[in-house]
Amino acid sequence: MEKELWKGNEAVAEAAIRAGCKYFFGYPITPQNEIPEYLSYHLPKIGGCFLQAESEVAAINMIYGAAGCGVRVMTSSSSPGISLKQEGITYMCGAELPAVIVNMMRGGPGLGTIQPAQGDYFQATRGGGNGDYRHLVYAPATIQEAADYVQMAFDVADLYRNPVMVVADGMIGQMMEAIEWREMPKRELPEKTWATTGTKGERKPNVINSLYIDPNLCAEHNERLAAKYKAMEENETRWEEVNTENCEVLFVAYGTPSRITKAAIKLLEKEGIKAGLFRPITLWPYPSKQLKAAASQESVKAVVDFELSMGQMIDDVKIALEGCRPVTFVGKAGGVVPTPAEVAAAAKAAIGR
Amino acid sequence: MTNEIMIAGFGGQGVMAIGKTLAEAGMKEGKDVSWLPSYGPEMRGGTANCCVVISEEEIVCPIVLEPTELIAMNLPSLRKFEHDVVKGGTIFVNSSIISEKVERDDVRVINVPCLDIANELGNAKVANMVMLGAYIEAMGNLGTETIKEMLVHMFTGPKAKLVDLNIEALRRGAACVK
Numbered sequence: 001m002e003k004e005l006w007k008g009n010e011a012v013a014e015a016a017i018r019a020g021c022k023y024f025f026g027y028p029i030t031p032q033n034e035i036p037e038y039l040s041y042h043l044p045k046i047g048g049c050f051l052q053a054e055s056e057v058a059a060i061n062m063i064y065g066a067a068g069c070g071v072r073v074m075t076s077s078s079s080p081g082i083s084l085k086q087e088g089i090t091y092m093c094g095a096e097l098p099a100v101i102v103n104m105m106r107g108g109p110g111l112g113t114i115q116p117a118q119g120d121y122f123q124a125t126r127g128g129g130n131g132d133y134r135h136l137v138y139a140p141a142t143i144q145e146a147a148d149y150v151q152m153a154f155d156v157a158d159l160y161r162n163p164v165m166v167v168a169d170g171m172i173g174q175m176m177e178a179i180e181w182r183e184m185p186k187r188e189l190p191e192k193t194w195a196t197t198g199t200k201g202e203r204k205p206n207v208i209n210s211l212y213i214d215p216n217l218c219a220e221h222n223e224r225l226a227a228k229y230k231a232m233e234e235n236e237t238r239w240e241e242v243n244t245e246n247c248e249v250l251f252v253a254y255g256t257p258s259r260i261t262k263a264a265i266k267l268l269e270k271e272g273i274k275a276g277l278f279r280p281i282t283l284w285p286y287p288s289k290q291l292k293a294a295a296s297q298e299s300v301k302a303v304v305d306f307e308l309s310m311g312q313m314i315d316d317v318k319i320a321l322e323g324c325r326p327v328t329f330v331g332k333a334g335g336v337v338p339t340p341a342e343v344a345a346a347a348k349a350a351i352g353r
Numbered sequence: 354m355t356n357e358i359m360i361a362g363f364g365g366q367g368v369m370a371i372g373k374t375l376a377e378a379g380m381k382e383g384k385d386v387s388w389l390p391s392y393g394p395e396m397r398g399g400t401a402n403c404c405v406v407i408s409e410e411e412i413v414c415p416i417v418l419e420p421t422e423l424i425a426m427n428l429p430s431l432r433k434f435e436h437d438v439v440k441g442g443t444i445f446v447n448s449s450i451i452s453e454k455v456e457r458d459d460v461r462v463i464n465v466p467c468l469d470i471a472n473e474l475g476n477a478k479v480a481n482m483v484m485l486g487a488y489i490e491a492m493g494n495l496g497t498e499t500i501k502e503m504l505v506h507m508f509t510g511p512k513a514k515l516v517d518l519n520i521e522a523l524r525r526g527a528a529c530v531k
Contacts, residue, residue, distance in 0.1 A: 005377050005386070031392060114393065175415055176373070176388035178380040262413035339418055 003178040008143050008168065009034035011179060012102055013042070015150035016074045018181065021100070022048030023073040025062035027055055027081060030114040031170035032104035035076040056081045060088025060101075067097035067163075068208040070195025072154050076102035078170070079120050080111055083128060089163060090129025093225070094210025096194075098157035100150065101165045104173040105308075107335035115335025116169035116256055121312035124167050125284040132222055134229040136164045136236055137283040139254040143177040145281075151184045156236060158189045160228055167283065169308060171256045171337070232285055239287035240279040246299040247276030249347040250325075252291065252317050253306040254280050256337065261306055263340035268347060274299075275347055283313070288320035295325045302350035306343055307331040326350070354409050356494055357417045359434050361402035362426025362447070367481030371424060372403040374485060378499045379407035387415035400429060407494060422492065424484060426467075428453060435460075445487055449480070463491055465529045471522065479522040486526025497523065 006014070013035045016024070024039045036052065043050040053059035059075050066073040077085065082103045092099060105120045107113035124137045136156055140146040146168060153164040196206050212218035243265060244250060253261045258279045268275045278294050280287050295303050303325045305314040311329045318327055330346035332338050358375065362368045372388050379386040390403045404417035423438050424445045425431035431444070431451055438444055443461040449468035467483035489495050501520055508515040 003380055005373070005380055005388070170392070171389065171415075174390055174392050176376060177412075177415075178376075178386055259414050260416070266413070337416065339416075340414060 001180040001182060003180055005176050006143055006147070006179050007034060007174065007176045008146055009104065009173045010038050011143050011147045012076070012150050012166070012173075013038035015147045016100065016154070017042060017046065019072065019151040019154040021072040021074050021154060022046060023066045023071055024049075024075065025051050025053050025059040025066070025073070026075050026077060027053050027059050029078045029081045031106055031116075031173050032076050032078045032102065034173070035102065035104075056084035057088070060085035063099045063101075064088055064092055064095070064097060067092065067099045068095070068196050070192035070197055072158075074100040074102065076104070078104045078106045078114075079108050079117070082120060082123065086123070086128035089135070090127065090131050090133050091210050092163045093129075093133035093135060094131060095208050096161040096225075097163065097208065098154075098161050099163045100153045100157055101163055102150070103165060103167045105167060105169045107333065113335035114170060116171040116308060116337060117333055117335055118169060118255060118257070118308040119310075119312070119333050120167065121283065121307070121309060124165055125286070125316070133225070134232070134284060135162055136160075136232060136285070138164070138166045138238075139281060139283050140166065140168055140172065141255050141258045141279065143172065143175070144179045146172060147179050147181065148184065149281075155184065155187045155189065158192070159187055160232060161194075162228065162232075167255070169256050170335075236282060237285045237287050237290075238281035239290050240277075240281060241290075241294060242277040242279070243274070244276035244278060244294045244297075246297065247274045248299055248301050249273065249275040249351055250295050250300050250303045251275060251277045251306055251343075251347065252280070252303060252313070253277065254283065254313070255308075257306045257308055257331070260338065260340050260343055264343035264347065267340055267344040271348075273348070273351070273353065280313075286316045286320065288316070291317065291320040292322065292324065295321055300325055302347070303327045304347050304350050305329050305331075306338075306346070308337065309333045354494065356405075356407045356422060356492065357420050358405040358407070358422045358424065359402060359417050359420040359437070360405065360424040360426075361400065361430030361434055364399050364401045366401075366426045367478070368401050368426055369403050371481045371485050371488075372405045374500065374503065375405050375407065375488070375495070377503060378495045381499050381503070382495060384408060385410065385412045387412050389415045389417075402430065402434075422488070424488060425451065426481075426484070427451065431455065443491060445484060445491070447480070447484065461491075463487060463530055465526060467526065470525045470529075474518060474522060474525065476518060479519060482519050482522035483526035486523030487529050488526075489523070490527035490530040497527075
């Protein structure tokens with residue numbers, strides 16, 4: 001396949017179309033506006049529907065409705081908009097509805113800034129909605145990965161009957177890189193017999209709901225969901241390791257910071273320090289076992305967690321390591337991206353050099 | 354070989370387009386490329402810049418902090434970025450509207466009166482293509498033929514007449530490089 005130059009947001013939108021998504025409901029917010037812009041132009045051409053809702057709250061509930069009809073549907077937003085969608089997300093997990101939700105994260109809290117940030121880690125992985133729910137969170141670091149994982153997200157959502165979130169930051173949304181449109185591995189997907197497509201008088205009506213009157217039935221429902229989440233943990237965890245074998249410093253970073261870390265690793269190499277990168281690609285389920293294995297190597301003196309937040313993923317790093325190595329933090333929040341030199345300096349400080 | 358390019362000017366001068374053309378040409382020649390715009394509450398006439406990296410190796414970080422080349426389309430951009438350029442780097446100056454001198458003496462300076470040339474060609478909009486022509490001639494990292502082919506694909510139908518104009522703009526820009 002010939003390479004093509006794609007802007008992150010537009011690649012996300014095109015990936016959705018290629019994955020069979022015909023419906024999009026959203027509300028504008030920088031830095032993800034090219035996603036709705038692209039889909040508003042292209043979805044009507046393929047017989048789909050693009051709708052700009054009156055608010056994010058309305059948009060996420062339109063997603064609920066469309067997903068309930070068994071079609072592939074997506075919404076996208078950026079941090080403050082995703083906050084507004086939290087109620088809809090827990091309802092979709094409760095009602096077991098597959099959909100893809102994209103968050104091009106910007107600085108927070110509140111309205112914050114429009115520049116790249118990762119302050120929504122807790123929200124994405126712990127959930128801002130109520131109840132015991134989980135959903136997959138993919139964190140692409142390149143435009144190629146954004147295109148790949150958005151396509152994959154639709155399959156995974158259908159496979160588990162659960163929403164899937166894709167989080168990137170404003171930088172990945174705005175930049176352009178050369179990508180290839182490649183076929184994603186096909187998964188065998190169950191038929192959507194639960195969808196509310198009309199009975200035609202031939203079957204009992206399907207009901208899509210997250211309300212239980214009998215607590216025993218709700219408890220059973222939770223057990224079943226928990227088993228599903230466990231299966232996701234077992235089968236869907238993804239990560240990348242770069243230069244980790246026998247490294248002295250192990251960086252943990254995802255998304256844009258992982259790219260800056262790769263530049264920092266090159267700087268450290270010039271000073272004779274061997275540093276490696278552990279990059280979670282799924283933020284939930286978190287690749288805890290794999291991270292612990294990388295960090296437990298005898299060569300590793302320190303683990304440095306780098307985020308575009310004031311330290312959120314660091315909790316998962318510490319949970320994974322179970323105290324086996326010291327963990328230090330480097331990062332900035334609010335839309336400022338640290339330089340490779342700053343990240344390299346943090347690594348040197350961590351090992352006392 | 355890695356070129357880390359900062360392109361900056363007023364919104365509307367075609368700064369983003371220079372960057373996109375460079376990135377696309379690099380990609381077509383099999384190189385790794387990235388294009389990163391500054392983004393914010395921008396408006397026409399405000400400042401705009403983009404970072405382009407063209408490399409034989411995998412590009413890890415798309416942010417350009419120490420450009421090997423700076424294309425300054427206006428004075429504020431020259432003053433903002435000239436001191437970031439690596440020693441021995443190259444600064445392309447839009448000398449049609451920048452009358453002040455580059456303060457550094459450890460870089461190569463190429464003056465391109467791109468707006469004057471574009472006006473001579475009868476279309477001020479091709480000023481950025483004049484600058485692009487100068488860049489390609491001076492750096493020699495991309496083939497002029499690659500860009501010409503791209504222009505043929507870019508301007509079709511009623512716009513096809515713009516191909517020759519843009520090619521002439523590239524040629525006139527190249528002629529500014531000594």
